[in-house]
Amino acid sequence: MAFLEVQNLTKSFGGLRANDNISFSLERHELIGLIGPNGAGKTTLFNCISGHYPITSGRILFDGEDITLLKAHEVAGRGIARTFQVYAASGDLTVEENVMVGCFMHTGSRSAARGRARKILKELKLLDLSDSMVRELPVPAQKRVSMATALGTEPKLLLLDEVAAGLNPAEIEEIMGSIRHIHDDMGVPVMLIEHVMELVMNISDRVIVLDYGEKIAEGTPQQMAKDPRVIKAYLGERYVREQKRME
Amino acid sequence: MEAVRNSLDFSDFPRIDLLIAGAVFFLFLVFPLFPHSSFAISTMIQFLMFSIYGMGWNTIGGYGGQVDLGKAQYVGIGAYTTGVMLIRWDVPFWFSMPIGMAIAVIWSFIIGYPLFRLKGHYFAIATIATSLVLKDLFTVWPFVGAARGLEISPVQFPPPDFRRLIFKDDIHYYYVILGFFFLSILYMNWFRKSRLGYQLRCIKDNEDVARSLGINVHWAKIKTYAIATAFVSMVGSFHVCYVKAIEPVDIMSLDLSILIALMAMLGGAGSLWGPIIGAGVLIPLKSYLKEWLGATAGLVGIDLILYAVIIMLVSAFEPRGIWGIVEKARRRKRR
Secondary structure (H helix, E strand, O other): OOOEEEEEEEEEEOOEEEEEEEEEEEOOOOEEEEEOOOOOOHHHHHHHHOOOOOOOEEEEEEOOEEOOOOOHHHHHHHOEEEOOOOOOOOOOOEHHHHHHHHHOOOOOOHHHHHHHHHHHHHHOOOHHHOOOEHHHOOHHHHHHHHHHHHHOOOOOEEEEEOOOOOOOHHHHHHHHHHHHHHHHHOOOOEEEEOOOHHHHHHHOOEEEEEEOOEEEEEEOHHHHHHOHHHHHHHHHHHHHHHHHHHO | OHHHHHHHOOOOOOHHHHHHHHHHHHHHHHHHHOOOOHHHHHHHHHHHHHHHHHHHHHHHHHHOOOOOOOOHHHHHHHHHHHHHHHHHHOOOHHHHHHHHHHHHHHHHHHHHHHHOOOOHHHHHHHHHHHHHHHHHHHHOOHHHOHHHOEEOOOOOOOOOEOOOOEOOOHHHHHHHHHHHHHHHHHHHHHHOOOHHHHHHHHHHHOHHHHHHOOOOHHHHHHHHHHHHHHHHHHHHHHHHHHHOEEOHHHHOOHHHHHHHHHHHHHHOOOOOOHHHHHHHHHHHHHHHHHHHHHOOOOOOOHHHHHHHHHHHHHHHHOOOHHHHHHHHHHHHHHO
16 A cells, blocks of 8 residues: 555535545655646645545545544644645744744653754754744745744655745755755655646656646656646646757 | 753843843842831732733733633632632641642633634633633522622631631731742743743644644643643632632622733733733732722722723734833844
8 A cells, every 4th residue: 555545535615626536646755746727726635635624525544544534733643744835934933943843743852852953954954044033034944944844743744835936946946955855865755736847847756737626647747748638737838848949 | 850940941031131030039039028018018919919810821822822811710719719618628728729720720621622612802702701600600609608709707717827828917928929929930931941832832823834733732722721720720719818808709800800811911922021020010000090099089990991001002012012022122132
């Protein structure tokens, strides 16, 4: 059985099917991209997996356990950590303290939590920001702090929701380095929602495409870039032309 | 061991804060040794009591951001437990106080469980309601004296009696409550650095983020509410021995609940010194206003007008109170 297995997941809000019969799986040490136009149900899918939304029907299995009915904090306790599209960092807490809140999941000791937080901040090259207030930081730094906070819980799977949105090319490069580091060196499988194609296509092992709540395609980044359904629903003809020109 | 170390460790405050705090606390210790009026010492006792109320409120209301306007019911539970146990069964204060805290905490779990399904204003309103309902129940319950309340008679329990906490002079009460005050500060100093303290500040800002970090938000709030309750009930027990007569309409009044919350908010919710500063400003003000103006016809209730003004000023200018202003100024200076 796969590490994460989503079977026929459906999530309805009243009459609207935000996720319609979605199935996919993720293996240990995989890095999966989740793409699709706005409103395709990507974040909803994350909310369903992380337990923030109760699902309408279907099953979610993680690490050999059925987590379908678990609440968000229980899912987090099983090892699924996530970031949020709009990161609401704690106003009263510094960067280091924010990461400590994540670390407190596995320890009650303040010094142990602080030690771990500093280690993570160092790995994500955030150590010199540790005493800043998060809300005073620029957006790219905030997004990396949110990744660090999620890593504080020592996750077995990390869900990243648009961590590269609104960044310039240099910053994208930087955050791509951080994601690679988490995946390759720390050995945490990652699933990420992203609109920045150069990031998704570069680092994903596999890409899943959603449109109107349904999974319309799945495969390697190269396959997806050529798939007519994906081009029609999301990538657009211009992307294909640009890719050809670059070749 | 780490908990004890953390409670005694104030090193993350600037030295000037610690010097001021040290000097003020020293003054508290020696103040009754000098000539003083009975008005001054009773005001000081009030101040210390309300500081502890405020510190208790600050756990759930300040760090947790859940505006609780029903703390008076736990003052009542503490006061009535100690009062009833003393009058009916002659149980000493030092036994009945922890029992009162336990009863208050159990009650807080029972009502906290449904209360924390509510959020924001709905939560605040519900806390008011529960407190008022309990007050009405006590008003018609003969076992606890119904509307007439309780009275501890000096004939039945002659002072001085440390075990029952019955004294004639305020100075004894002053040192007892001062001891509670210092212990509360140490506890709060540990609390703000505890796992729960950090988790609460995360919950206050975004509950979804808190959940994603494995925090059981509902349970964390209930736990904190129980801690706040224990503080308040402790002082309630002290209160009945100090004033020796209680009535449900006073001790469980909405005024008291609001005053407790107001004190912490004025001084600075979510900070260690905030509730103390708030009580330090408001209690003398309240006492003197009553002394000077309260007796004059037509000016009854002027303190209520004052509270209203303070609530408006705090929420309009600096939601984090006096301590928020201090911290803002400091941060500006550092830049």
